[in-house]
Amino acid sequence: MYQQSRRHCIDSRWFTYTVLPVDLREISSLSKQLKLIEQSLDYNLPTFFLSECVLIYMSLENSTNLLSYITQTFFSCFFPNFEQINMFDRFGQIMYDNLKQRCCHLLDIQACKTKQTQCERFLNTNFQQTQCISLNDYYKEHVDVKEKQRLDKIDGGLDEKELLV
Helix, strand or coil: CCCEEEEEEECCEEEEEEECCCCCCCHHHHHHHHHHCHHHCCCCCCEECCEECCHHHCCHHHHHHHHHHHHHHCCCEECCEECCCCCCCHHHHHHHHHHHHCCCCCCCHHHHCCHHHHHHHHHCCCCCCCCCCCHHHHHHHHCCHHHHHHHHHCCCCCCCHHHHC
């Protein structure tokens, strides 16, 4: 069984992160994995969950169960979710068709229809607040000019930059 924990110091504060092998569709499996590290896990401390293109591949039932379990189990958590939105625009349909041809099924595509549906997925599972920002908006609003120039020097900058206009 693979389990990895590491401690990191940021601004004189120590943080522990742990990687656990688990099928997130199986809440009982997740619960068992968490019990293995319970001696170093405080459910009352703020907990950071990071997800990148995970929930969209799960059924609505499975993703709802996972998010509900998290809000029921952890007192305070932060859940950055890097995932597709606008899956019903032309670019989203091309991506969907391309993945479908490769037998990669996007089972929870409805939750990725818009920013609003993405936020509703979290609010419906008892997260107190949500915020959704597109890569385009983030790039425009939060990346300073020097960083944009630096990115442009790296292999021509962002892929598909014309999609960010």
